[in-house]
Amino acid sequence: xxxxxxGERKGEKAATPMQARGPAFAYFDLDxxxxxxxxxxxxxxxxxxxxxxxxxxxxxxCLQLYRGMLWTRLMDRQFMALQRQGVLGxxxxxxxxxxxxxxxxxxLEPQDWLVPALxxxxxxxxxxxNFENFVAQLFGNANDITRGRQMPLHPCxxxxxYLNMSSCIATQISHAVGVAMGMKISGVGNQVCMGYMGxxxxxxxxxxxxxxFAAVRKAPVVLICQNNQWAISTPVSGQTAAETxxxxxxxxxxxxxxxxxxxxxxxxxxxxxxxDKARRGEGPTFIELLNYRLSAHTSSDDPxxxxxESVTTMWREKREPLIRARIFLEKKxxxxxxxxxxxxxxxxxxxxxxxxxxRDVPAPPLRSLIEDVQQTxxxxxxxxxxxxxxxxxxx
Amino acid sequence: xxxxxxxxxxxSALRIQMAREPKAVILGEDVxxxxxxxxxxxxxxxxxxxxxxxxxxxAEAGIIGTAIGMAVxxxxxxxxxxxxxxxxxxxxxxxxxxxxxxxxSGGQYPCPVVIRTxxxxxxxxxxxxxxxxxxxxIHTPGLxxxxxxxxYDAKGLLLSCLQQDDPVLFMEPKKIYRASRGEVPDEAYTVxxxxxxxxxxxxxxxxxxxxxMVSIMEEAAIKAEEIxxxxxxxxxxxxxxxxxxxxxxxxxxxxxxxxxxxxxxxxGFGAELASSLYERCLGVLxxxxxxxxxxDTPFPYSxxxxxxxxxxxxxxxxxxxxxx
Numbered sequence: 001x002x003x004x005x006x007g008e009r010k011g012e013k014a015a016t017p018m019q020a021r022g023p024a025f026a027y028f029d030l031d032x033x034x035x036x037x038x039x040x041x042x043x044x045x046x047x048x049x050x051x052x053x054x055x056x057x058x059x060x061x062c063l064q065l066y067r068g069m070l071w072t073r074l075m076d077r078q079f080m081a082l083q084r085q086g087v088l089g090x091x092x093x094x095x096x097x098x099x100x101x102x103x104x105x106x107x108l109e110p111q112d113w114l115v116p117a118l119x120x121x122x123x124x125x126x127x128x129x130n131f132e133n134f135v136a137q138l139f140g141n142a143n144d145i146t147r148g149r150q151m152p153l154h155p156c157x158x159x160x161x162y163l164n165m166s167s168c169i170a171t172q173i174s175h176a177v178g179v180a181m182g183m184k185i186s187g188v189g190n191q192v193c194m195g196y197m198g199x200x201x202x203x204x205x206x207x208x209x210x211x212x213f214a215a216v217r218k219a220p221v222v223l224i225c226q227n228n229q230w231a232i233s234t235p236v237s238g239q240t241a242a243e244t245x246x247x248x249x250x251x252x253x254x255x256x257x258x259x260x261x262x263x264x265x266x267x268x269x270x271x272x273x274x275x276d277k278a279r280r281g282e283g284p285t286f287i288e289l290l291n292y293r294l295s296a297h298t299s300s301d302d303p304x305x306x307x308x309e310s311v312t313t314m315w316r317e318k319r320e321p322l323i324r325a326r327i328f329l330e331k332k333x334x335x336x337x338x339x340x341x342x343x344x345x346x347x348x349x350x351x352x353x354x355x356x357x358x359r360d361v362p363a364p365p366l367r368s369l370i371e372d373v374q375q376t377x378x379x380x381x382x383x384x385x386x387x388x389x390x391x392x393x394x395x
Numbered sequence: 396x397x398x399x400x401x402x403x404x405x406x407s408a409l410r411i412q413m414a415r416e417p418k419a420v421i422l423g424e425d426v427x428x429x430x431x432x433x434x435x436x437x438x439x440x441x442x443x444x445x446x447x448x449x450x451x452x453x454a455e456a457g458i459i460g461t462a463i464g465m466a467v468x469x470x471x472x473x474x475x476x477x478x479x480x481x482x483x484x485x486x487x488x489x490x491x492x493x494x495x496x497x498x499x500s501g502g503q504y505p506c507p508v509v510i511r512t513x514x515x516x517x518x519x520x521x522x523x524x525x526x527x528x529x530x531x532x533i534h535t536p537g538l539x540x541x542x543x544x545x546x547y548d549a550k551g552l553l554l555s556c557l558q559q560d561d562p563v564l565f566m567e568p569k570k571i572y573r574a575s576r577g578e579v580p581d582e583a584y585t586v587x588x589x590x591x592x593x594x595x596x597x598x599x600x601x602x603x604x605x606x607x608m609v610s611i612m613e614e615a616a617i618k619a620e621e622i623x624x625x626x627x628x629x630x631x632x633x634x635x636x637x638x639x640x641x642x643x644x645x646x647x648x649x650x651x652x653x654x655x656x657x658x659x660x661x662x663g664f665g666a667e668l669a670s671s672l673y674e675r676c677l678g679v680l681x682x683x684x685x686x687x688x689x690x691d692t693p694f695p696y697s698x699x700x701x702x703x704x705x706x707x708x709x710x711x712x713x714x715x716x717x718x719x
Binding site: 144145147156157158163164168171174175176177178179180181182183184186193205206209212216217372373375378379 | 451484491492589
């Protein structure tokens with residue numbers, strides 16, 4: 001089942017000089033510090049835009065991107081409801097970050113790799129991760145290809161080069177750089193790795209280490225910081241004294257860009273620029289995508305205890321990525337109200353069908369407890385499992 | 396057959412692996428042009444180039460973190476941590492990431508990283524160049540931990556590690572890096588992981604240890620023989636998974652055991668070995684199992700020799716088991 005797969009984007013034009021791509025693209029000609037302090041944007045909060053800036057985005061691509069974002073939004077809604085009903089043990093929404101998640105990953109090719117942080121599961125599905133497998137992972141049931149080993153929302157999908165999210169924060173950035181170093185050393189060519197992090201991750205030592213290795217080794221990696229302005233309860237001001245996160249990249253000698261993370265076109269363009277650059281062998285890029293965490297951190301969190309939710313309301317009503325994308329699509333005549341309803345209904349029924357199939361599947365078999373620790377379980381694992389099986393047989 | 400020390404044997408294993416496996420990559424601090432501070436990677440940079448023998452920035456977490464990325468991508472990284480005392484910035488990457496990748500991916504992503512690192516005291520290195528942190532890693536599900544005591548085993552065990560798909564911490568006893576010499580074939584061969592070796596047969600007490608402690612145990616066994624005590628000496632070689640069968644067989648014969656390691660006693664690997672032996676051999680034991688270990692102190696500088704187990708302390712423990 002590949003309901004949200006991006007599919008092939010055929011007939012892509014050769015790279016055009018930036019200034020010829022519309023006035024907004026003058027951003028790319030700024031000096032490095034101005035780029036890191038600035039904010040690249042194309043689609044304004046009210047959905048207005050300069051047609052000269054959006055020539056790349058035809059109806060097919062726009063609907064693919066929008067469908068991926070809508071899928072993520074609707075999926076979050078259903079799974080969060082299931083969590084509240086006690087059906088799922090845990091969940092974390094992407095609400096407000098769909099453009100940053102989907103439109104960044106949309107610039108990758110099938111042979112590329114994606115190393116996620118917490119809110120990239122929509123991106124993984126967009127790239128073709130099997131949705132049945134994803135839902136099975138949420139339930140940790142016998143169909144879960146990761147075999148019920150982790151909490152919900154830690155999918156891992158080798159067929160689409162989607163690595164495992166680590167709750168440790170920032171450890172995954174070095175993995176993304178290592179994957180990219182492997183791509184470069186093995187000389188396969190034409191491969192790029194995209195690695196994600198949140199704003200909180202930039203405070204970890206692993207962030208520094210990974211940024212430094214990426215720049216020194218000129219790895220074909222794009223490192224994306226989703227600055228949703230909150231690390232659980234800690235605001236950006238408690239995380240860094242730097243004016244922007246993008247500025248941090250300059251110290252490592254890495255080109256650093258900053259874009260409106262709620263603007264699907266701006267996200268796509270900065271990421272496409274960085275991915276193309278990495279693919280040409282011209283090294284890594286650090287990208288800060290500015291957005292706002294409209295939801296709680298996870299199902300275990302209550303943001304009303306630590307933040308002014310009237311600010312959240314402002315972002316939800318005025319700056320949220322799907323609203324302005326929809327205004328654009330309606331203006332273009334590419335997605336009518338009725339077509340939107342049909343798209344949403346189809347997505348929701350698919351999700352419901354898959355949930356119905358997976359929710360009552362039993363847990364993985366007992367033996368899977370000791371498998372995959374190593375290639376072959378060592379004698380103590382076998383011994384302890386046998387003792388437990390004996391005990392269970394007596395009961 | 397050529398004679399090699401442990402450094403040369405390790406170097407020989409690395410050269411074989413680099414030549415036969417194009418995905419093999421060595422990375423670490425000063426491992427390239429300089430050939431490593433102990434020269435274990437000497438000559439490999441010139442032979443295999445800067446892309447496969449990488450002088451990295453000075454950051455252990457980055458060395459292991461990027462090695463993990465390379466391994467899941469499909470490379471065969473062989474990172475070096477210059478001293479095992481410096482491994483702790485990479486502790487999270489080793490324990491939470493490298494050791495867990497296969498498990499948490501449901502077997503989709505094995506993580507075949509073989510970390511080499513010098514271990515142990517006796518080189519007048521003080522606290523930051525002498526520690527033996529093996530127990531911390533033996534306590535980590537998902538790892539293999541290997542610690543050879545001589546050049547032949549060093550090469551054979553390292554080649555075994557490099558041919559399998561699990562992450563390994565390969566610890567090298569730096570006190571005897573050059574002092575331990577022996578015949579080592581130039582060509583490739585393997586020594587099986589998970590198998591201990593009886594280096595000296597005896598009847599009354601089983602001495603169990605690994606790495607630089609093996610020669611200490613042998614010295615103690617020779618001195619004990621002079622006073623009429625017959626000791627069996629076992630070199631564990633692989634610490635995780637450890638070869639309990641060989642230990643049990645020996646203790647069933649001797650009825651007494653002494654475990655020797657440099658690391659502090661409390662929660663040291665000796666505790667696990669003793670406990671495992673009690674579970675299997677309680678009925679035949681003639682005396683409590685003795686542990687000869689480092690003190691539960693930071694590793695000292697001036698009193699290093701008093702801290703380290705030596706033959707006299709081992710003989711003291713042997714006597715205790717006989718006099719109990």
